[in-house]
Amino acid sequence: MSGSSDEQVSWQRFAELCEALAAVSGKIAKRSQIASYLREISVADKTTASLAALYLSGAPFAEDDTRGLNVGGRLLSSAVAEIAQADDERMSTTYRKYGDMGAAAADLIVGESTEAPLDILEIEKAFSTLATTRVQAAKQTAVKSLLLRTRNGETPNLQVKALVKLILGDMRIGVKQSLVEEAIAEAAGAPIEDIRHAVALTGSLFDVAMMAWNEALSTAKMKLFHPLGFMLASPAENVDDATNRFVEAEGAVKAQVEDKYDGIRAQAHFGDGHSRGKVAIFSRTRGDITKSFPEIAEVLAHADTPAILDGEILAWDFKNDRALPFSSLQTRLGRKKVTDQLRKETPVVFMAFDVLFAEGALQIEKPLRERRRLLESIVEKEKAAARSGLRRMAPRGQMSLFGGSEKELNANPERLRISPAFAVNSAADLDKAYAESRERGNEGVMLKALDSQYQPGRRGLAWIKLKRELATLDVVVTAAEYGHGNRAKVLSDYTFAVRDGDELKNVGKAYSGLTDAEIKDLTKWFTEHTLEDRGWIRTVEPTLVLEVAFNNIMESGRHESGFALRFPRIVRIRTDKPASEIDTVDRVREIFSTQPDRVRE
Numbered sequence: 001m002s003g004s005s006d007e008q009v010s011w012q013r014f015a016e017l018c019e020a021l022a023a024v025s026g027k028i029a030k031r032s033q034i035a036s037y038l039r040e041i042s043v044a045d046k047t048t049a050s051l052a053a054l055y056l057s058g059a060p061f062a063e064d065d066t067r068g069l070n071v072g073g074r075l076l077s078s079a080v081a082e083i084a085q086a087d088d089e090r091m092s093t094t095y096r097k098y099g100d101m102g103a104a105a106a107d108l109i110v111g112e113s114t115e116a117p118l119d120i121l122e123i124e125k126a127f128s129t130l131a132t133t134r135v136q137a138a139k140q141t142a143v144k145s146l147l148l149r150t151r152n153g154e155t156p157n158l159q160v161k162a163l164v165k166l167i168l169g170d171m172r173i174g175v176k177q178s179l180v181e182e183a184i185a186e187a188a189g190a191p192i193e194d195i196r197h198a199v200a201l202t203g204s205l206f207d208v209a210m211m212a213w214n215e216a217l218s219t220a221k222m223k224l225f226h227p228l229g230f231m232l233a234s235p236a237e238n239v240d241d242a243t244n245r246f247v248e249a250e251g252a253v254k255a256q257v258e259d260k261y262d263g264i265r266a267q268a269h270f271g272d273g274h275s276r277g278k279v280a281i282f283s284r285t286r287g288d289i290t291k292s293f294p295e296i297a298e299v300l301a302h303a304d305t306p307a308i309l310d311g312e313i314l315a316w317d318f319k320n321d322r323a324l325p326f327s328s329l330q331t332r333l334g335r336k337k338v339t340d341q342l343r344k345e346t347p348v349v350f351m352a353f354d355v356l357f358a359e360g361a362l363q364i365e366k367p368l369r370e371r372r373r374l375l376e377s378i379v380e381k382e383k384a385a386a387r388s389g390l391r392r393m394a395p396r397g398q399m400s401l402f403g404g405s406e407k408e409l410n411a412n413p414e415r416l417r418i419s420p421a422f423a424v425n426s427a428a429d430l431d432k433a434y435a436e437s438r439e440r441g442n443e444g445v446m447l448k449a450l451d452s453q454y455q456p457g458r459r460g461l462a463w464i465k466l467k468r469e470l471a472t473l474d475v476v477v478t479a480a481e482y483g484h485g486n487r488a489k490v491l492s493d494y495t496f497a498v499r500d501g502d503e504l505k506n507v508g509k510a511y512s513g514l515t516d517a518e519i520k521d522l523t524k525w526f527t528e529h530t531l532e533d534r535g536w537i538r539t540v541e542p543t544l545v546l547e548v549a550f551n552n553i554m555e556s557g558r559h560e561s562g563f564a565l566r567f568p569r570i571v572r573i574r575t576d577k578p579a580s581e582i583d584t585v586d587r588v589r590e591i592f593s594t595q596p597d598r599v600r601e
């Protein structure tokens with residue numbers, strides 16, 4: 001059988017490659033292994049090679065594909081347990097041994113299948129079926145029969161390992177999509193820039209791989225309505241630190257400053273020539289949130305030239321012309337249907353701050369100073385289109401496309417806004433901008449390098465965020481939990497409490513802020529100071545004190561203290577402080593009562 005095309009495209013071969021990739025360190029070695037694999041199978045079957053490229057990037061579907069498997073860890077683990085007839089204890093020990101569901105399944109699902117071995121095209125077919133299977137029981141049956149087919153008599157079962165990891169969307173082979181793109185370039189002998197450009201245009205690694213094998217990369221066309229990666233910001237500790245990065249010795253302006261708003265990040269796609277009025281708004285997690293914000297879609301629906309804008313959705317106080325706190329926006333999150341009343345109670349706007357696509361081309365490689373000019377002209381144009389479109393479309397009393405009253409519609413153009421930007425020359429400028437932003441109720445400022453490109457999905461130094469400093473709390477850890485991913489073997493999630501007289505009352509849970517080395521030390525410490533071992537979670541002696549920061553405090557029934565911290569993160573381990581001196585529920589209440597917006601979770 002060796003060398004036959006069946007074997008080349010088999011799932012076994014794919015799984016072996018994953019195993020090999022996990023074992024080598026270094027990007028170059030990984031890339032060349034992937035490239036030679038892809039080169040070989042693209043000769044046997046281009047579709048299979050393109051699917052393999054996609055799967056190596058850890059995605060069951062291409063980014064422009066809205067389908068999802070909707071198979072979570074729970075369903076998988078119960079399918080694995082059923083096949084292996086393993087009880088909770090065996091599942092838990094095996095999982096803990098590897099810290100990875102795929103590797104655990106490789107140990108548990110063994111034996112030999114009587115069916116023909118799986119190949120990559122069959123995996124794709126099975127994924128399509130899973131994506132359309134809604135009933136959980138049917139889903140579990142389908143997953144089970146797929147898992148059963150991975151058995152080829154070998155232990156560990158590498159096929160199931162690769163499959164489970166792919167279903168969970170994390171191959172853990174140290175391969176990112178960008179490395180697969182490089183490997184495709186190498187395998188197809190195409191320039192990497194062409195591959196990357198085609199990926200940004202189409203959002204489909206699969207399509208781009210096909211184009212690469214067919215030497216047709218130049219035919220890649222922009223597909224709107226698939227989310228591009230969001231550019232992220234790095235934190236700056238203080239104003240001096242932030243200015244030093246951007247102000248040159250001779251004082252040349254290198255950056256602009258904008259308010260940092262506390263809303264939700266969103267990418268708006270609109271103006272598709274083919275389907276007029278079509279708008280899609282994507283969240284930072286790439287979910288389609290258009291339905292939750294019909295008023296914004298309504299403004300953008302008037303556009304007739306395609307564009308993609310990056311911005312922040314905010315709850316807006318039209319009277320005082322400023323953003324409302326994030327808590328106001330909470331009532332609008334996750335809504336499928338937005339009533340007129342909700343629209344009135346919590347008005348929202350789209351605060352645009354960047355443009356990724358316009359004038360028929362991707363704009364991300366242009367410097368920010370050019371993108372900003374373009375953004376200003378687009379926003380003006382779209383607002384004008386919305387104004388005249390409204391006059392045309394909404395004669396007296398007529399309901400809008402999205403169900404708002406005429407009055408609502410007339411307010412619409414103002415729902416598209418542009419984030420004011422100013423040049424900064426000195427630390428004093430930045431100080432002033434920061435103070436003014438806080439005065440307006442915003443979180444702080446964003447500093448953006450004027451000559452920087454838009455880097456999708458990257459957290460670089462071209463954008464710097466400077467946020468408010470908040471009170472911190474000293475708390476004691478009461479329980480420690482195993483984490484996820486590469487933290488599955490360490491106790492990395494900590495439930496913590498404050499004092500209430502002689503009692504301890506939990507107030508939150510944090511899992512970020514510590515280094516791997518610190519987590520390793522704490523794991524050892526917590527293991528030695530466990531009061532009760534409940535498998536995933538250990539109740540521990542309440543002696544370890546942490547200082548935690550947070551964005552704000554909410555009233556909440558989730559914890560005994562009656563409060564919960566929003567976005568808690570660990571600032572440091574306070575070995576210098578005994579648990580008897582930690583903060584109290586009274587202190588939490590005090591901070592809560594000084595917050596401008598007091599909310600209940």
Ligand code: AMP
Binds near residue numbers: 232258260312
């Ligand atoms: P953080 O969530 O603290 O990492 O800060 C980055 C986030 O700030 C971005 O994802 C945006 O949602 C948000 N943000 C608020 N205002 C701006 C702005 N003017 N420019 C860019 N991002 C902003």
